[in-house]
Structure formats: C-alpha cells, structure tokens
Amino acid sequence: MDGVKTFSLAAALALLLIGCAGGGFVHEGIPEDRQPPQIRQVRITPSNLVYVGKQVKVEAGVVDEGSGVKSVTAEIKYPDATTQTIELTLQGDFFVGNFTAQWDVNRMPADVSRWFMAVVIKAEDNSGNIARSPESSVRVAISPPDLPSEF
Numbered sequence: 001m002d003g004v005k006t007f008s009l010a011a012a013l014a015l016l017l018i019g020c021a022g023g024g025f026v027h028e029g030i031p032e033d034r035q036p037p038q039i040r041q042v043r044i045t046p047s048n049l050v051y052v053g054k055q056v057k058v059e060a061g062v063v064d065e066g067s068g069v070k071s072v073t074a075e076i077k078y079p080d081a082t083t084q085t086i087e088l089t090l091q092g093d094f095f096v097g098n099f100t101a102q103w104d105v106n107r108m109p110a111d112v113s114r115w116f117m118a119v120v121i122k123a124e125d126n127s128g129n130i131a132r133s134p135e136s137s138v139r140v141a142i143s144p145p146d147l148p149s150e151f
Helices: 002-020
Strands: 038-045 055-063 069-077 083-091 094-100 116-125 130-132 136-141
Touching (some): 038 130, 038 136, 055 069, 069 094
Antiparallel strands (some): 038 055, 055 094, 069 083, 069 116, 116 130
8 A cells, every 4th residue: 555655646746747837837937938039130331342351340130028139149151161250249229240351362262253251140049049140141352442543
C-alpha cells in the first residue's frame, strides 16, 4: 500500500506541475514573448555611391512590444565577398552605427553590375527572438568620383 501512496503523491505532484505550465509561461506577470522585433525602416548614408575609405552610416527603426529590443547589428557584405558586422546603438527613435567601407579592390567582380555593398539588419529581443531585414544595397566604386573642375 505504501507504493500506491508514493505513486499517487508523485502523480498528483506531476499533474500540478503540468497544470501550472499548461498555458503560456508567465514570468513575473509577463506573458512569454514569441514574436521577433519589427524592423520598420533601414537607411544607409550615403545611399547612392560608396567607395573604399568612405564613412557610412546605418540607421534602423526597430521596435519590440513584447520583451524589448536586446541588440541590433548591421551585417555588411562587400563586393569582394568579405563581410563585417557592426553594433547599432539606440539614438532617439533609431538604432545607429557608423563604419568605414573596406574591401579589396583587386578582388572585385569583373561584372560591374555586381559592384554593390549589401546591408542586412539583425535584431534580437530579450526573449531570444530574431528578425532580419531584407537586403539593402548601395552601389560601390573603386575610388572616389572626380569633382568637376569648378569646385
């Protein structure tokens, strides 16, 4: 009979624990966040032409109504297939980061139509949900364009 009491007590405890976790998990009164952050807008400056050594600014509008935004990064892919990741920090309503464009001009594709730098924003919330923006691209050049002589 002792085995039945032990089993009944263990079964009751198991049902109690399962019952407590039956709905969405609740931590300190906050429902579990299963939605990734929303990346609403991505801006790259300059937006028309970047060359080696040029300062570039990336801005992203990111919000997370659930657990809040934990981190935002910009993943940059250069025309020579090298990559760089930078952290963006919250400044007003946007997450912002700056970097100096760098790639090996000797490894540029022969096809000039492929001379682009691509940027993807990656945002993670405090629950571990991750969102990625569509790729934004900017045309690149080997060297800065010449200024007209009247400047």
